[in-house]
Each structure stands twice: as structure tokens, then as C-alpha cells.
Amino acid sequence: MLLTGVAQAADAATAAQREAFRQAWAAAQQGGEGWRAWDAQLAGYPLYPYLEAAALSHDLRQLDRARVEDYLRRYPDAIPAADLRRDFLLELARRQDWDGFLALYRPGLGDALACHALRARLARGGTLDFDRDLAALWEKPALPDACDDVLAAAHAQGLLTTTRLWARIDTALAAGQGGTVAALAAWLPADQAPAAQHLALALRDPANAVRDAATWPDAPRERQAAALAVQRLARRRPADAAAAWQALQPRLRFDAAEIAAIEYALALYQATDFDERALERLAALPAAAQTPLSRAWRARVALARLDWPAVLAAIAAMPAEQQDDAEWRYFRARAAEALGQSAQARTLYAALAAEPGYFGFLAADRLGTGYALCPLEPPHDPAREQALANDPGLVRAFELYAVGLPRLARREWARALEGADADTLALAAELAFRQGWYDRAIYVFSHGPGLRYYDRRFPLAEEDGLPAQADQAGIEPAFAYAIARAESAWTVDARSGADARGLMQLLPTTAAQVARRHGLDWQGGDSLYDPAVNVALGTRYLAELAGRFGGAPWLTAAAYNAGPDKVQQWLDARGALPPDVFIATIPYAETREYVARVLAFSVIYDWRLHGAPLPMSARLQPPGQAAPAATRRPVSCAAAPAPAELETR
The missing domain is CATH 1.10.1240 (Methyltransferase, Methionine Synthase (B12-binding Domains); Chain A, domain 1)
Structure with missing residues (x-):
């Protein structure tokens, strides 16, 4: 009892310090010295240095170097000290206090500060040496604005030779950085600048580039620009790219590599559009021009046609390593089954069903057997x-x-x-x-034995209220858990490049609309980092999508990732396909893999919640069609290999 009382007192003291820190942190974000009101409560607290650094960072415009140097001296190895140094160096560069800048600067703080350090040297009368100062920066396809003055000085010194300019243009082209190409073109000799501008146009506006290419001279760099424009246009408008290619071939003498690259791009992107000639184009590509992607799309186009002999031919054309992928082993079995080769199909399914994951679960369903899930516990020391x-x-x-x-x-x-x-x-x-x-x-735990630590990799977090919120929204909790797990890997502050936020990765605009439709409280985009808010809104949005797509989880997951309008477009084109085949023909690799991951995660969460999961097939019914009554699947641990395909991020 005494030990319990001591532990409870320690927990209370820690909770009090954490609350004091939260209040002091909010004050420090406003700058000044107000945060020091909590000094007595935070004596010895490990996060104390963060408070002063936050206040100083807020007050950068008013700081002198002595204040910053004092902090750096007291906390030389702290992460907030490194941040403060970096932030204050940017402020000194803004002030053009180059003496102060050089006194605080350390190499390795990023390209912007490296360029400011060179600006400081130039301001003090120094000159640039290409190998010493610029060679590493020159290899970057894009540089921050802070480097503009340095590059201009290098040009003025004659350091940016034509050879060096073209070398960096090629680097930028490979990275798709049209802005860099256009900027460098201005420093090329007058007779070479137009070719570089055409290359920049090919990256930025391939449709106009292929139109203008009809007037370009038949020179190597112009042909490179035209070929690049056709390839990039093929990604978005393959039919227009094919027409442009027909028009350009007679007047520009493309070399063999350019022709092969264009033919490859046209074949591949016509396949993602399921053009009627796509299968023949892909099959006709020379072996040297084939890639794993083009071979996979040959199989996907054949699947979209339910042309099972063509599916087998496409898989047979893959190298052995690609054929061994779980997806193609599954569809080899599906093709064999469709062609009446039952014994071969069952043998293939049985081998695949021994593996945990989307295709292993599908194979087990084709056989009517249990799932191979073999949990391990992490080591303890x-x-x-x-x-x-x-x-x-x-x-x-x-x-x-x-x-x-x-x-x-x-x-x-x-x-x-x-x-x-x-x-x-x-x-x-x-x-x-x-x-x-x-x-x-x-x-x-994303590789090796860690993949079998299922309770760690698929947490049943209760503090976010997910099971209750899913029930209220009319969504299966296992499915909602799977969406959250696939979206954020349980990172509560996850934020995507598109500004999707939190556990279930909701856009603020979508969340606001869902909150309004369901009468839920909405406090702005940052509230999505609160798991309870995020889950309440995410489960309602998931329910809305399920309602639109007839309750089909596989379509709901696809719509959650790619958007409902895009999924409807795919349904209009190929909605009669069996669900497993439809998923394999989703044009977006991200969405295709996402749907497979969510469905597999749903099985695992269902197993974790109930001890035995419903079959995958119960989640693969056509929209609007109720799944037949299903018996929960047994789970087997016999010789289950590591579930590599369940890795995430």
C-alpha cells in the first residue's frame, strides 16, 4: 500500500508538471518572459529548455546576438538550440548582418543557409571558387531563393560555363524541375537558349510544346524536348500524345532511344486508359523496352477484358521475380480456375493461402479455408x-x-x-x-519478425472512441480501424501534402461539411489533430461514402482514397468486373494498393476484435448486394511466413 501511494504521488506530480508545461508553452509561443511564471513548478523538468527557445524564436526580430549565444552556450546539444541557431541565422541574413551571421554559422544547416554564408563572404569582398563553394549545390535540381544572388555572382565571375549549365539542366530535367531549366536557359549562349526554353516548356506545358515542336529545328536538344513533351502529354492525354507523335515523326529524326521511350509511354498510358489497342501495344514492345510496370499493365488490361488466356500470357512474360509476387500468383490461379484447370488452381491457391495478407486471404476464400495469422510477442528485457x-x-x-x-x-x-x-x-x-x-x-515493427507483432502493429486504441463512433455511424469498427491504420499508421498529427490531417486524414473542407451535415462541433482544421474529433468526423464521412456505394467496403475504401467521383468513373467503365478483378484494374497504383491494404487490415482488426474474422469475401460484395451469412474464419499458425505485403509506409 505504501509503494502504491508513492507511485500515485509521483504520477500526480508528473501530471501537474505536464499541465504547468502546457500553460507555459502557450505563453512562450507569445514571446516575452511571461512563461517564466511557471518556473517554480518546472524546476528540473526535462522539457524546460524548449520554453525559452520558443519565446526567443517568437522574438527574433528584436533579439541581439548575445541573447542567442547565451542560450546556445547553456544548451549546446539541445534540439531547440539547433532550431534557434538556424532561425536566428535566417534573421541575421535578412538584416544583412554578415559579421554576426558568420560568427554563428556552422556548415550542414541546409542549402539556404549555405548560400547565405556565401553571400556573407561576397559581402566582405570575397570571391567564389566553383569546386569549393558551388559544386555540391550545383548538383541539386532545385535551390532556394537564397541562392539566387550567389548564382548570379558565380555567373558574373564566369564560373557557370556552358558545359556546367547543360549538366545542371540535365539534372533538373531528370527531376522534372522546369523552373530551374528556364532560369538556367537565360545564361546560355544566344544560339543555345531557345533549346533549353523548349525543354522547360516540355516539362511545364507539354500540350503546347508538342504543338510548337512542329516549327522547331531538327537538332538534338530540340528532339529531346519534343520527345519529352510527347511522353509527358501521354500521362494525361494519351490519345492526343499519339496524334502528336504521328505528326512529329516525319519531320524530326528521333534516335532509337527516344523512339523507344515514346512508344513505351504511349503503350503504358493508353493501358491506364484501357484503350482498345493497349494490350496489343504492350505486347508489341521490345523486350529491352519492357519494365515491371508495363508488364503488370499488360496483365491488368487482360484482366479488364476477362481474357484469361491473355492474363496467363502476360504473367508468363514477366521475369520470375515479378511472377512470384503474390498478386500475380493469385491471378495465375484465378486464370487457371476460370479455364477449368481446377487442380492446378487449388495447388496455387493453397500455397498462397499460407501467407497472411490481401492475396493470401483471397486465396483462402477461394478454397474456403482459414487464414494464416501467426502472432508473436515482442522480446522483453x-x-x-x-x-x-x-x-x-x-x-x-x-x-x-x-x-x-x-x-x-x-x-x-x-x-x-x-x-x-x-x-x-x-x-x-x-x-x-x-x-x-x-x-x-x-x-x-515493419520488417522481419516484427511483422507478426500484430497487437503492436494494429492497436485497438480506445481513447479516440473509434468503436463507439463507428457503431453510431453504422460502420463496422474493424473497417474504420483499418482505414485509420492505412491512412496515418496511427500518427495523430499526420498531415499530407494535400493538407489531409490526423488519424483518418480528413481535409479541413471535407471535415467542415461533414460536421455541418451531422450537427457535430467544428473548431477548424487544427481540431482534426484531436483523435476524438477526427474519428467522429472520419467515421461519418466513411458512412456517407458507404451509402453512396451501396455499402461495399472495397468501393468505400477506394472512394476514401481517390474521391467518389473518380470511383464512379471507374465503375461506369468496368463496374461489371468481379470485385477482385476490378480492384486490380484501378488505374491509380496508390488507390489499388490502398484498397488491398484496407481490406487486409480489416480482416486483422476483425480478428483482433472478435478472435475470428469474417471472410474477406464478405467485404467484396457488389454494391447494394448484401453479403450472404458468413461463418467467421478460423485462424491458423501453421508455418505462416512473415506478412511482407502488410508493411505500411
Whole structure:
């Protein structure tokens, strides 16, 4: 009882310090010294240095160098010290205080600050040396604006020779950086600049580039630009690209490599549009021009036609390594079954059904057998776990997560575990999991035996209210869990390039509309980082999509990823296909893989929730068609291999 009382008192003290930190942090974000009101409560608290750095960063415009240097001297190795140094260097560059800048600058702080350091040298009367100062930057396909003055000075010094300009143009072309190409074109000799501008146009506006190419001279760089424009146009408008190619061939003497690249692009992107000639174009590509992608699309086009002999021929044309992929082993079995080769089909299905994952589960359903799920427990080493729990960097990481600063927590985690071996990472992930920081375990246990730590990789988090919210929305909890797991890997502050946020990756605009339609509270985009808010809105949106697509989980998942209008377009074109075949013909690789991942995750979450999952086939019914009554599948541990296809991110 005494020990319990001591532990409870310690927990209360920690909770009080965390609450004090949250309040002080909010004050520090406003700058000034107001955050110091919590000094007494935060004595010795491991996150204390973050507060002063936050206040100083807010007040950068008013800071003098002495204040920053004092902080850096007191906390030389702290992550917030590195951030403060970087931020204050940018401020000194804005002030053009080059003496102060050079006093604080350290190499390795990024391209922008490297260029500001060169600006500082130039401002003090120095000159540039290409090999010493510019060679590493010159290899980058794009550079920050801070480098513009440096590059202009290098040009003025005669360092940017024509050979060097074309070398960087080629680097930028390979990276699709049309802006860099256009900027460098201005420094080329007058007789070479138009060709570079045409290359930039091919990247930025391929439709206009193929139109203008009719007037370009028949020169190597012009042919390169025209070929690039046709290839890029093929991605979006393959029919227009094919017409442009027919028009350009007679007047520009493309070399064999350019012709092969164009023919490949036309064949591939006509296939993603399921053009009637796509199968023949792909089959006709020379072996040297084939890639795993083109071979896969030959099979997908054949699947879209339900041409099973053509499916088998397409798979047979793949190299052995690609044929061994679970997807093509499954469809080889499907083709054999469709062609009446039952014994061969069952043999192929049986081998695949021994593997956990989307195609393994599909194969088991074709046979009517159980699923191969063989869980393991992560290793435990109490002594090492205690040592890790006391590591200062991990202490800061866990505290940052506990006070709601997961981005900063991940940085402390990464620094504390830099260079750590697999066993140490596993123990650290286990510590994080116990504290509710689930994404650490998901990312660490993403290969080898860790893939079988199912309870760590597929957490049944209850603090977000997901099961109850899914029930209220009329969505199967296992399916909602699978969506959240596939969307964010349980990273509560996940944010995509498209601005989708939180566990279920909702766009603020979508979330606002869902909140309005369902009478739910809406406090703006940042509220989506609150798991409870995110899950409440995400499950309602999932229910709306399910309603639109007749309750079919496979279509609902596709719509959640690609948007409902795009899914309807695919349904209008190929909606009569069996669901497993339809999924294989989804044009977007991201969506195709996402749907397979969500369906597999649904089985695993169903197993975790109920001990035995419903069959995958129950989630693959046509829209509007109720799944027949299904018996939950048994789960077998016999010789189940590691589920590599269930890795995420």
C-alpha cells in the first residue's frame, strides 16, 4: 500500500508538471518572459529548455546576438538550440548582418543557409571558387531563393560555363524541375537558349510544346524536348500524345532511344486508359523496352477484358521475380480456375493461402479455408528497458508526446536512437506502445519478425472512441480501424501534402461539411489533430461514402482514397468486373494498393476484435448486394511466413 501511494504521488506530480508545461508553452509561443511564471513548478523538468527557445524564436526580430549565444552556450546539444541557431541565422541574413551571421554559422544547416554564408563572404569582398563553394549545390535540381544572388555572382565571375549549365539542366530535367531549366536557359549562349526554353516548356506545358515542336529545328536538344513533351502529354492525354507523335515523326529524326521511350509511354498510358489497342501495344514492345510496370499493365488490361488466356500470357512474360509476387500468383490461379484447370488452381491457391495478407486471404476464400495469422510477442528485457526509459533523449521524447507535441517528440526519438541496433529499437518501440504512442511500434515493427507483432502493429486504441463512433455511424469498427491504420499508421498529427490531417486524414473542407451535415462541433482544421474529433468526423464521412456505394467496403475504401467521383468513373467503365478483378484494374497504383491494404487490415482488426474474422469475401460484395451469412474464419499458425505485403509506409 505504501509503494502504491508513492507511485500515485509521483504520477500526480508528473501530471501537474505536464499541465504547468502546457500553460507555459502557450505563453512562450507569445514571446516575452511571461512563461517564466511557471518556473517554480518546472524546476528540473526535462522539457524546460524548449520554453525559452520558443519565446526567443517568437522574438527574433528584436533579439541581439548575445541573447542567442547565451542560450546556445547553456544548451549546446539541445534540439531547440539547433532550431534557434538556424532561425536566428535566417534573421541575421535578412538584416544583412554578415559579421554576426558568420560568427554563428556552422556548415550542414541546409542549402539556404549555405548560400547565405556565401553571400556573407561576397559581402566582405570575397570571391567564389566553383569546386569549393558551388559544386555540391550545383548538383541539386532545385535551390532556394537564397541562392539566387550567389548564382548570379558565380555567373558574373564566369564560373557557370556552358558545359556546367547543360549538366545542371540535365539534372533538373531528370527531376522534372522546369523552373530551374528556364532560369538556367537565360545564361546560355544566344544560339543555345531557345533549346533549353523548349525543354522547360516540355516539362511545364507539354500540350503546347508538342504543338510548337512542329516549327522547331531538327537538332538534338530540340528532339529531346519534343520527345519529352510527347511522353509527358501521354500521362494525361494519351490519345492526343499519339496524334502528336504521328505528326512529329516525319519531320524530326528521333534516335532509337527516344523512339523507344515514346512508344513505351504511349503503350503504358493508353493501358491506364484501357484503350482498345493497349494490350496489343504492350505486347508489341521490345523486350529491352519492357519494365515491371508495363508488364503488370499488360496483365491488368487482360484482366479488364476477362481474357484469361491473355492474363496467363502476360504473367508468363514477366521475369520470375515479378511472377512470384503474390498478386500475380493469385491471378495465375484465378486464370487457371476460370479455364477449368481446377487442380492446378487449388495447388496455387493453397500455397498462397499460407501467407497472411490481401492475396493470401483471397486465396483462402477461394478454397474456403482459414487464414494464416501467426502472432508473436515482442522480446522483453526489463533491465535494458529500464535503461532506455532513463535515457535523457527518450525521456524528452516521451514527455513531448505526453504534452501533445508529437512532431518534436519524433525528433528527440530519432536523435536518441540514431544508430541503434534492431533490439534497442524494438525495446524502445515497446516502451512507446505502453505509453500510447502507437506509431513508433508500427514503424519499427515493419520488417522481419516484427511483422507478426500484430497487437503492436494494429492497436485497438480506445481513447479516440473509434468503436463507439463507428457503431453510431453504422460502420463496422474493424473497417474504420483499418482505414485509420492505412491512412496515418496511427500518427495523430499526420498531415499530407494535400493538407489531409490526423488519424483518418480528413481535409479541413471535407471535415467542415461533414460536421455541418451531422450537427457535430467544428473548431477548424487544427481540431482534426484531436483523435476524438477526427474519428467522429472520419467515421461519418466513411458512412456517407458507404451509402453512396451501396455499402461495399472495397468501393468505400477506394472512394476514401481517390474521391467518389473518380470511383464512379471507374465503375461506369468496368463496374461489371468481379470485385477482385476490378480492384486490380484501378488505374491509380496508390488507390489499388490502398484498397488491398484496407481490406487486409480489416480482416486483422476483425480478428483482433472478435478472435475470428469474417471472410474477406464478405467485404467484396457488389454494391447494394448484401453479403450472404458468413461463418467467421478460423485462424491458423501453421508455418505462416512473415506478412511482407502488410508493411505500411
